[in-house]
Amino acid sequence: MEVFERSFEENIEILQKLLKGNRMTRFRTEYLALHSYDQAKIFLAFEEEYREKVYQYLSPSELANVFDSVETEQHEYMDVYFEEMNNTYAAAVLGDMYADNAVDILNNLSDRERVNIYMHLMKPASAREISQLINYLDDTAGSIMTTEFVSVQEGEDLKSAYQHLKNVASSAETIYYVYVVDDNKRLVGVISLRDLILNEDSKLIRDIMNTRVIAVQVNDDQEEVAKMVMDYNLLALPVVGFDQELLGIITVDDIIDVIQEEADSDYSGLAAVNVNEEHETPFGAAKSRLPWLITLLFLGLGTASLISQYEEVIATASVLSSFVTLITGTAGNAGTQSLAVAVRKLANKSEEDNFFNSLTFELLTGVFTAIIVGATIAVVAGLWKQNFILGFVIGIAMAAAIIVANLAGALIPKLMTRLGFDPAVASGPFISTLSDLTSVLIYFSIASLFLEQLTY
Amino acid sequence: MEVFERSFEENIEILQKLLKGNRMTRFRTEYLALHSYDQAKIFLAFEEEYREKVYQYLSPSELANVFDSVETEQHEYMDVYFEEMNNTYAAAVLGDMYADNAVDILNNLSDRERVNIYMHLMKPASAREISQLINYLDDTAGSIMTTEFVSVQEGEDLKSAYQHLKNVASSAETIYYVYVVDDNKRLVGVISLRDLILNEDSKLIRDIMNTRVIAVQVNDDQEEVAKMVMDYNLLALPVVGFDQELLGIITVDDIIDVIQEEADSDYSGLAAVNVNEEHETPFGAAKSRLPWLITLLFLGLGTASLISQYEEVIATASVLSSFVTLITGTAGNAGTQSLAVAVRKLANKSEEDNFFNSLTFELLTGVFTAIIVGATIAVVAGLWKQNFILGFVIGIAMAAAIIVANLAGALIPKLMTRLGFDPAVASGPFISTLSDLTSVLIYFSIASLFLEQLTY
Numbered sequence: 001m002e003v004f005e006r007s008f009e010e011n012i013e014i015l016q017k018l019l020k021g022n023r024m025t026r027f028r029t030e031y032l033a034l035h036s037y038d039q040a041k042i043f044l045a046f047e048e049e050y051r052e053k054v055y056q057y058l059s060p061s062e063l064a065n066v067f068d069s070v071e072t073e074q075h076e077y078m079d080v081y082f083e084e085m086n087n088t089y090a091a092a093v094l095g096d097m098y099a100d101n102a103v104d105i106l107n108n109l110s111d112r113e114r115v116n117i118y119m120h121l122m123k124p125a126s127a128r129e130i131s132q133l134i135n136y137l138d139d140t141a142g143s144i145m146t147t148e149f150v151s152v153q154e155g156e157d158l159k160s161a162y163q164h165l166k167n168v169a170s171s172a173e174t175i176y177y178v179y180v181v182d183d184n185k186r187l188v189g190v191i192s193l194r195d196l197i198l199n200e201d202s203k204l205i206r207d208i209m210n211t212r213v214i215a216v217q218v219n220d221d222q223e224e225v226a227k228m229v230m231d232y233n234l235l236a237l238p239v240v241g242f243d244q245e246l247l248g249i250i251t252v253d254d255i256i257d258v259i260q261e262e263a264d265s266d267y268s269g270l271a272a273v274n275v276n277e278e279h280e281t282p283f284g285a286a287k288s289r290l291p292w293l294i295t296l297l298f299l300g301l302g303t304a305s306l307i308s309q310y311e312e313v314i315a316t317a318s319v320l321s322s323f324v325t326l327i328t329g330t331a332g333n334a335g336t337q338s339l340a341v342a343v344r345k346l347a348n349k350s351e352e353d354n355f356f357n358s359l360t361f362e363l364l365t366g367v368f369t370a371i372i373v374g375a376t377i378a379v380v381a382g383l384w385k386q387n388f389i390l391g392f393v394i395g396i397a398m399a400a401a402i403i404v405a406n407l408a409g410a411l412i413p414k415l416m417t418r419l420g421f422d423p424a425v426a427s428g429p430f431i432s433t434l435s436d437l438t439s440v441l442i443y444f445s446i447a448s449l450f451l452e453q454l455t456y
Numbered sequence: 457m458e459v460f461e462r463s464f465e466e467n468i469e470i471l472q473k474l475l476k477g478n479r480m481t482r483f484r485t486e487y488l489a490l491h492s493y494d495q496a497k498i499f500l501a502f503e504e505e506y507r508e509k510v511y512q513y514l515s516p517s518e519l520a521n522v523f524d525s526v527e528t529e530q531h532e533y534m535d536v537y538f539e540e541m542n543n544t545y546a547a548a549v550l551g552d553m554y555a556d557n558a559v560d561i562l563n564n565l566s567d568r569e570r571v572n573i574y575m576h577l578m579k580p581a582s583a584r585e586i587s588q589l590i591n592y593l594d595d596t597a598g599s600i601m602t603t604e605f606v607s608v609q610e611g612e613d614l615k616s617a618y619q620h621l622k623n624v625a626s627s628a629e630t631i632y633y634v635y636v637v638d639d640n641k642r643l644v645g646v647i648s649l650r651d652l653i654l655n656e657d658s659k660l661i662r663d664i665m666n667t668r669v670i671a672v673q674v675n676d677d678q679e680e681v682a683k684m685v686m687d688y689n690l691l692a693l694p695v696v697g698f699d700q701e702l703l704g705i706i707t708v709d710d711i712i713d714v715i716q717e718e719a720d721s722d723y724s725g726l727a728a729v730n731v732n733e734e735h736e737t738p739f740g741a742a743k744s745r746l747p748w749l750i751t752l753l754f755l756g757l758g759t760a761s762l763i764s765q766y767e768e769v770i771a772t773a774s775v776l777s778s779f780v781t782l783i784t785g786t787a788g789n790a791g792t793q794s795l796a797v798a799v800r801k802l803a804n805k806s807e808e809d810n811f812f813n814s815l816t817f818e819l820l821t822g823v824f825t826a827i828i829v830g831a832t833i834a835v836v837a838g839l840w841k842q843n844f845i846l847g848f849v850i851g852i853a854m855a856a857a858i859i860v861a862n863l864a865g866a867l868i869p870k871l872m873t874r875l876g877f878d879p880a881v882a883s884g885p886f887i888s889t890l891s892d893l894t895s896v897l898i899y900f901s902i903a904s905l906f907l908e909q910l911t912y
Contacts, residue, residue: 033668034668035668035670035688037687037688037689069689071687165653166653166654169650169653169654170654175650175653176632176649176691193632193649194625194631197621197622197625197631198622198625198626212489212490212491214491229712230709230712230713230716231493231527232491232493233493233525233709235632235691235708252691252708252709252712253686253689253708255712256685256686256708256711256712256715257686259712259715259716259719260686260715260719263715263716263719263722263723264800266719266723267719267722267723267726267796267800268796270723270726270727270796270884271726271792271793271795271796271884272789272792272793273792273793273796273797275796275797275800282817282818282819282820282821282823282824283820283824285797285817285821286820286821286822286824286825286828287824289790289793289821289825290825290828290829292789292793293786293789293790293793293825293829294828294829294832296785296786296789297782297786297829297832297833300781300782300785300786301782301836303781303782303785304778304779304781304782305778307777307778307780307781308775308778311774311775311777311778312774314770314774314777315771315774318767318768318770318771318774319764319767321763321767321770321777321780322760322761322763322764322767323760324763324777324780324781325756325759325760325763325780325781325784325892325896326753326756326757326759326760328781328784328785329752329756329759329784329788329888329889329892330749330752330753330756332785332788332885332888333728333748333749333752333885333888333889334745334749336727336728336729336884336885337727337728337729337745337748337749337885339727340723340724340726340727340729340731341727341729341731341741344720344723344731361738361741362738363738364738364739364742365738365741365742365745366742367738368738368739368742368743369742369745369746369749372742372746372750373746373749373750373753376750376753377753380757428726428727428792428884429788429789429792429793432785432788432789432888433785433789436781436785440781
């Protein structure tokens with residue numbers, strides 16, 4: 001339930017009418033009354049002709065407020081808007097945005113020359129903040145932090161700290177945590193606004209600050225940062241450099257975006273499709289799925305070619321073909337389970353886990369699973385086809401296929417991490433297609449040994 | 457980087473030594489200096505003999521603070537701790553905890569009689585808050601909200617609002633948003649602490665409050681609540697009843713838990729394994745994977761039985777068997793992609809999407825994918841086996857199998873939602889095992905029609 005009167009569609013219609021009719025004052029009244037998130041949604045829905053008017057009707061700081069509410073995933077598509085503005089206006093908008101958002105957009109501009117132009121045209125103070133952030137590696141604390149935080153010196157008293165807070169409150173991303181630094185700008189403590197309010201004005205900061213500050217380093221991975229915010233229920237997390245100097249903060253709303261991003265990435269990886277992309281046409285959707293499908297098709301041709309080698313075996317004992325998909329399918333399922341668990345574990349562990357311990361654990365898990373499933377199918381197949389050698393062959397092949405698939409699902413993500421890739425790229429379909437190959441090899445090799453007993 | 461001196465293991469060792477040696481004062485000094493999240497981690501690692509001492513050394517409100525920092529997923533296992541305490545102490549701890557956490561734990565107690573005992577022994581005010589929350593359905597706004605919020609009357613001035621804030625600050629979960637109600641406790645506006653600070657004392661609340669309050673209803677689904685917090689970058693979200701009366705708030709840290717929970721649930725569903733459970737032994741891990749594996753094994757036997765029907769076809773044209781796993785595997789991959797996209801779309805849409813529009817979209821996506829992949833494999837198979845009838849058969853069968861798998865992946869989650877199940881239960885392995893069946897049926901039916909041309 002939202003205590004707003006109109007729907008999204010109604011708002012767009014009304015605002016577009018006002019823009020078309022050059023009703024600047026009325027447009028500003030209506031548009032600026034909305035929550036900035038809704039302003040952003042509406043802006044993204046405007047066609048170019050309407051956007052041109054918006055650039056004339058809104059000041060740079062008003063548009064900056066709208067752009068600050070655009071979701072992070074959309075930043076890479078905002079290039080086109082800045083191309084539509086004159087450079088001075090564009091630079092002013094970027095300068096008025098929160099530095100972390102401006103940096104994200106600038107990093108995505110295709111024309112690097114324009115980045116320089118904007119940096120020269122914007123207020124020097126904004127340019128300085130942006131240039132501090134613009135060089136950090138993607139997906140590190142430095143790349144998602146903002147420099148708009150509040151800090152005070154440890155020698156100040158609460159009264160002056162409070163006054164300082166009021167002065168900077170309108171430009172800081174959050175004023176609910178106040179960070180305490182020493183003369184060398186090193187982070188030495190933190191006070192919450194709650195503490196500030198509840199204590200007497202005359203007290204000194206160093207007396208009531210919390211010296212056990214939870215912080216991250218500027219090159220820490222964003223997944224670790226997210227975990228820390230989640231574990232400690234923080235609204236913001238300070239980021240320090242290599243000399244413990246306070247460089248920026250990461251706010252909880254940005255962390256929520258990181259968590260969602262990582263979750264989408266893991267989920268997409270498991271299914272070999274990017275679940276974030278929304279496609280206008282079925283053709284576009286099909287295009288996005290084809291790369292993996294075609295790749296796995298050719299990988300699967302390897303399995304087809306392998307089965308080909310055993311065509312005579314199959315011609316001799318065609319009962320074997322009934323169980324091919326059962327073995328490849330079940331091994332694939334086991335491999336997918338193992339993969340999902342392994343990728344999640346890799347995401348959760350901060351410190352280097354003992355590799356051989358976890359390898360042994362996965363191996364044994366696979367062995368137990370294999371024994372139960374293998375025994376089950378051995379009995380069922382043997383009874384069904386009235387041939388216990390067949391049951392035995394199916395059972396052994398199934399068990400071996402499951403063990404191999406389990407190991408693949410557990411090892412390949414780890415291998416990818418060591419090679420520097422995101423383990424979530426090792427998708428479920430990749431693991432199961434790979435395990436099809438090994439399952440078929442195991443199955444027909446074993447079956448060949450018992451061929452006589454399997455011929456009817 | 458954490459500005460703490462000792463590691464987790466060192467802390468546990470030291471604290472256990474202090475407990476063993478009955479060093480109450482020293483234990484309290486060391487333990488209470490830690491962040492409550494670390495206190496919780498350490499407490500969860502203590503054996504029973506140590507926990508018994510902790511109950512004697514910490515006051516109910518100190519232990520309540522520790523328990524409030526235990527992660528939500530652990531709440532169902534905390535039964536055992538309360539059984540170890542005497543009832544009065546246990547009731548006091550529950551009463552001092554934030555109401556939403558206490559409710560979660562109480563809802564998980566196996567012995568309902570004890571719930572009544574605790575409710576009678578705790579402070580009446582706490583009991584009243586808890587009983588308000590205890591009846592809400594799982595996974596709704598009501599079940600994750602807390603009643604410890606700050607509200608003021610619209611007629612008050614900022615000075616008295618600020619004073620009220622200072623009075624309740626220590627017991628409210630968050631004081632950063634102050635909710636404004638009318639005489640009937642209906643939600644009429646909100647002020648952030650930032651606004652409170654930046655305005656003059658004498659102003660009236662109703663003059664500076666934001667009347668466009670974003671709120672949710674008490675029976676709204678927690679996924680919708682999470683989406684709203686994410687979209688509007690809120691630190692807290694008010695929850696109203698059916699008469700717009702303010703009942704509680706949901707804080708962003710609880711929403712992060714919900715987001716993580718939903719992400720884990722979707723991810724687990726896609727892989728047919730619960731990635732959240734951590735198992736002590738490989739045997740335990742294997743046990744948790746078996747239910748789905750065995751279920752899918754029997755479903756797969758259906759496919760095996762189907763292939764059995766075609767044994768003569770295979771005996772006649774054994775080249776067909778080479779391509780079985782390629783077709784089932786590729787169709788399965790396409791089905792998994794389709795499933796992942798469908799489940800994610802269902803999670804994101806708040807309003808009822810046009811069923812036939814999205815069905816047509818998915819169908820067309822499948823058709824385009826099927827045509828490209830089918831054509832590719834038709835050419836490759838035809839060239840490889842020097843038999844273009846074979847290529848044609850494989851291509852048609854592949855295309856048809858992909859279309860069916862795509863539809864299954866898109867429709868089954870929707871069907872499950874309409875039947876009231878969580879669509880994430882329709883796992884990837886379930887869809888691909890199902891599509892194995894349809895793929896095999898399609899493949900061999902088509903092949904039978906062209907049997908002569910496929911015999912060598």
